[in-house]
Amino acid sequence: MRIADSTLYEMYLEKHKRAQNKGARVPYHTFSYKTRDSERQKTYNAEHLFQRQIENPTFETLEEVQEFSRKIYKSKTWIKLWTKSVEEDFSRVLNSQPEVVQMNSRTKKLSGFTDGSSVTLCPINGFNKYVLLHELAHTLGHMHHGRSFRQCLLSLVGTFMGADEKKILKNEFKRKGLAFGDAKKPMTFENWVSRKQRLENMRKKL
Numbered sequence: 301m302r303i304a305d306s307t308l309y310e311m312y313l314e315k316h317k318r319a320q321n322k323g324a325r326v327p328y329h330t331f332s333y334k335t336r337d338s339e340r341q342k343t344y345n346a347e348h349l350f351q352r353q354i355e356n357p358t359f360e361t362l363e364e365v366q367e368f369s370r371k372i373y374k375s376k377t378w379i380k381l382w383t384k385s386v387e388e389d390f391s392r393v394l395n396s397q398p399e400v401v402q403m404n405s406r407t408k409k410l411s412g413f414t415d416g417s418s419v420t421l422c423p424i425n426g427f428n429k430y431v432l433l434h435e436l437a438h439t440l441g442h443m444h445h446g447r448s449f450r451q452c453l454l455s456l457v458g459t460f461m462g463a464d465e466k467k468i469l470k471n472e473f474k475r476k477g478l479a480f481g482d483a484k485k486p487m488t489f490e491n492w493v494s495r496k497q498r499l500e501n502m503r504k505k506l
Contacts, residue, residue: 305493339478343445346472351430354465359427362402368429369419372436373397377459381452385441398439400432414438429461450480 359365372378373396386393399418403410403426411426412419412435419435421427433456442449450473458466473480487495 305496306489308496337444337446340445342476342478343450343473346469346476346478347430347434349475350465350469350472353468354430354461356428356430358429362400362421362423362427365421365427365432366400369400369432369436370397372456372460375459377455381440381455389441392441395439398436414443416443430457433457433460447479450478454480 359368382392382396395417398414401418401420403412403420403422405422406424407422408425410422411431412421414420414435416439419432419439421431421435425431434453437449437453437456440452442452454466454469457469470480
């Protein structure tokens with residue numbers, strides 16, 4: 301019975317983690333993966349409203365973008381966020397300074413994207429601070445638009461755009477019902493077992 305409880309508790313932890321970071325790629329106990337980025341569009345909508353309210357400095361050339369990126373990589377904020385990402389996934393230890401490159405095609409439909417180790421920006425509408433920070437937040441172990449991504453993005457925005465901009469972005473996330481605070485902690489194994497037993501006893505009485 302203890303072994304069964306242990307397995308069920310692991311399933312509970314995975315379910316809890318998914319609930320706290322919707323859209324993130326979290327492994328199920330069946331070793332398949334949840335890959336649907338369920339909060340992407342709501343995050344995009346909040347960002348569009350945010351960008352209408354701020355000044356978003358632009359870069360004239362790729363060299364200017366890369367120079368600003370190097371300043372980010374030397375900052376205490378970046379080092380702290382990168383260190384945290386390595387603690388969660390040691391394979392990221394060699395990805396402390398993602399390469400920033402220019403998109404080959406020129407389109408207004410896509411401002412930028414990342415594969416997790418490098419950032420590609422569109423010279424038409426991607427050479428600006430916010431798009432760069434958005435994509436860099438993804439490279440810090442958040443290849444989705446869930447809670448942990450928004451937390452990381454807010455940290456970058458606060459440091460490299462300003463406290464007012466961070467406050468505005470928080471407000472737009474809040475208006476869209478998007479969580480960005482600390483995740484709720486799961487129940488301990490002992491508390492989970494106790495709750496499970498109470499529910500079982502209640503069902504027996506029905």
